[in-house]
Amino acid sequence: MAxxxxxxxxxxxxxxxxxENVGLSFYAFFKNxxxxxxxxxxxxxxxIxxxxxxxxxKAHKIKEMVQNNL
Known part of the structure; x- marks a missing residue:
């Protein structure tokens, strides 16, 4: 998966x-x-x-950035 x-x-x-207010780090996208x-x-x-x-x-901010190709 990309x-x-x-x-x-x-x-x-x-x-x-x-x-909606959940925050995450880039580690959230990977296994431990x-x-x-x-x-x-x-x-x-x-x-970084x-x-x-x-x-x-905030997860909603990251999702928005990705969907807007930032």
Whole structure:
């Protein structure tokens, strides 16, 4: 699954279970083991270097950024 699709899927699940104000970090898109280091680095680069986001960001904001190709 592509990173963008995975991000939207996880954001939707978190919002549905924890509400609109739920925050998450880029680690939320991965299992608790490093089984896909390339995708993890892609997410970290997008989150930290490209957008300079805080550690926790509201899921609805992340979903909106991904859907707007930011």
């Amino acid at each position: 990173l963008r699709a995975k991000i939207v899927e996880v954001c939707d699940k978190k919002i549905a279970t924890k509400g 083991k490093n089984d896909n280091p390339e995708l993890l680095m892609e997410a970290a680069t997008w989150w 270097q490209m957008h300079k986001l805080d550690h926790f960001v």
